[in-house]
Amino acid sequence: MAIRQIREEGDPILRKKSREIEKIDDKILELLDDMYDTLKNSEDGVGLAAPQVGILKRAIVVDLSEEGGEGPYKLINPKIIKAKGEQICREGCLSVPGVLGDVIRPSEVVVEALNEKGEEVKIKAKDILAVVLCHEIDHLDGILFIDKATEFYDADEENNK
Ligand code: ZN
Numbered sequence: 001m002a003i004r005q006i007r008e009e010g011d012p013i014l015r016k017k018s019r020e021i022e023k024i025d026d027k028i029l030e031l032l033d034d035m036y037d038t039l040k041n042s043e044d045g046v047g048l049a050a051p052q053v054g055i056l057k058r059a060i061v062v063d064l065s066e067e068g069g070e071g072p073y074k075l076i077n078p079k080i081i082k083a084k085g086e087q088i089c090r091e092g093c094l095s096v097p098g099v100l101g102d103v104i105r106p107s108e109v110v111v112e113a114l115n116e117k118g119e120e121v122k123i124k125a126k127d128i129l130a131v132v133l134c135h136e137i138d139h140l141d142g143i144l145f146i147d148k149a150t151e152f153y154d155a156d157e158e159n160n161k
Pocket residue numbers: 092093094095135136139
């Protein structure tokens with residue numbers, strides 16, 4: 001178990017496309033555990049993608065359990081196979097500190113992935129879980145929420161409201 005350093009905007013690795021994981025070996029399991037520890041160690045983080053810790057592999061962790069929601073999920077090669085509806089959510093990102101932005105996302109998605117055991121899982125998500133999954137999967141393609149946001153806010157000002 002280890003906390004890894006979170007890469008921030010401006011680091012070119014965040015703009016690269018991550019590769020599919022072909023074999024779930026000890027290195028991948030360690031990566032997922034470390035990503036989970038890194039997420040839990042962060043302030044207010046609910047999701048983390050491997051490129052955010054400098055690894056260009058298609059792995060994400062999502063945990064809304066502290067917010068009364070679902071998780072934790074550790075997902076390998078996640079893919080959105082269905083999306084419908086629209087919602088606007090105020091998003092932030094551990095790689096873009098201090099900034100929040102309103103992003104239009106699907107209101108419901110179905111995500112297909114492998115779990116740590118290599119089993120296929122299908123997650124039907126709506127509301128915040130749908131947003132977080134879309135946000136994290138975007139990271140695997142080098143996309144940040146600031147590319148999609150329509151309005152920006154200062155995170156400190158928002159938190160003091
Ligand atoms: Zn992010």
